[in-house]
Amino acid sequence: MEPFLSNFVHNVDSKGRVSVPASFRQALASRGNRDLYAMQSITRPAIEVGGPDLLERYEAQMVAADPFGETYQDLALLAYGDGAFLKFDSEGRISVTDFIRQHTGITDKIVFVGMKHFFQLWEPARFEAQRAAARARLSAPVRKSSPE
Template sequence: MDRFLSNFVHNIDAKGRVSVPAAFRQVIVARGIRELFAMRSLTHPVMDVGGPDLLERFEQKMAEADPLSETYQDLSIFAYGDGTYLKSDAEGRIAMTDFIRSHTGIKDRVVFVGARDYFQLWEPDYFEAYRNEARARLLSARQGQASTARAPE
């Protein structure tokens, strides 16, 4: 197991902690990730969570940019100023901090969603709606491709 795969809904306890799914903890161990880094998604009210490679993606983009450019500044603010390390305890729980809750709308339950090299934290109702919309878009695109392939010339 070396990819974050599938999705899991977990309850947040009274102290604001939630258990990272066992399957995700196995990936974390297999990849040798010691610290989890979280950053706000640019496209949805979702948190992206991963190891050093998540942060390194942005650092690589920053290395390609002029350090005096606005793009560099934007990437720097996004990666460093709008990200945080997540603390986990011995039982594999992480805290659902105000930083996470204010961006995601998560209250008492969270969906952990695999995204190959990292995972995401979603508010359950938002995830379900997005998943249904994504499926509809993919089916529509597939049907459009099938119609084009069958059309006579």
């Protein structure tokens, strides 16, 4: 299976559609995915997108939890209540719906970010801030242990 790799900035057209990067469409095709499952990220202002296997990962966590317990209820609420199926049009575009816009702040540009097994949709400025913060967190231990 091809990983979802790299990041791409694309314009949202006047009808609210955006072209999914060709390499991401190829990665989906290599998995045999024609439908996209999308979920609002639990921890970030991004939408996580993948094939049915993305939903199956959340469902596997739910199976391991007590169906009457809080963890199960939280996972179900987010996986189903904050999830949606997206459809490609004939030109490989998806619609940037209110479901996406309200959680991310996306307006006229969108960043597609590869996450190996799935990809994320970000508003460009929020993505840049998140990437800078991640780089700072990961480089802090390196800077501390480096001789000066």
